[in-house]
Amino acid sequence: RAELEKMFTGMPAVFTGMFQGEELSQAYASGDVFAMPSESETLGQVVLESMASGVPVVAARAGGIPDIIPKDKEGKTSFLFTPGDLDECVRKIEQLLSSKDLRESVGRAAREEMENCDWRTASKTIRNEHYSTATLYWQKKTGRTG
Incomplete structure (x- = not known):
């Protein structure tokens, strides 16, 4: 300082x-x-x-x-x-x-x-992003979709 x-x-x-x-x-x-x-x-x-x-x-x-x-x-x-x-x-x-x-x-x-922002909304957004990322990873790794 x-x-x-x-x-x-x-x-x-x-x-x-x-x-x-x-x-x-x-x-x-x-x-x-x-x-x-x-x-x-x-x-x-x-x-x-x-x-x-x-x-x-x-x-x-x-x-x-x-x-x-x-x-x-x-x-x-x-x-x-x-x-x-x-x-x-x-x-x-x-x-x-x-x-x-x-x-x-x-x-x-x-x-x-x-x-318009609160912890519940922010947490939901982060959870959804993690889920989407994990799903994409799984699809690429296994060659499957859905």
């Missing part, structure tokens, strides 16, 4: 430490945009939390993030960029920061999208 604070000296960056519960929700909701540049995020809990707080997300199209923000939702509920393409990431952040209307509409859509 000390190294990061040194790198950001003189910039409007705040290092808050760890938040939980309502304090965490308020912190997310106070942001204008949430940037997630990780190329190896598997679940993307912070992306889910940001979207649920009505904050537009700009994230790398990698790991589990495209499962949270599928192609047909890009630009509607949040924005994805090509992993490693910092210029594209910055352009999308600037696009959101320069338009309050866009930021609000994307944030609203993100929150609405998250209202």
